[in-house]
Amino acid sequence: MQQPSKDPLHGKRLDAILEELVEYYQGFEGLGEQINIRCFTDNPSISSSLKFLRKTPWARAKVESLYLYVLRQKKKNDKPL
Helix, strand or coil: CCCCCCCCCCCCCHHHHHHHHHHHCCCHHHHHHHCCCHHHHCCCCHHHHHHHHHHCHHHHHHHHHHHHHHHHHHHHHHCCC
């Protein structure tokens, strides 16, 4: 039997990651403050951002890195004191 992957990005679609980040930062304006990329700051949409991120590895890496940071923050905030 195979062990489940410990990679939090395993099986996670880019559109789901982007939607979760937009929700977490309460819109593209907040996300654009975290990652200053034109697809988030100039007439943003999920569709146009996905097209850009799929063609641009460095931008996708930044988004994935921010997503991992958000997951850690959520996990940290869920722990009882």
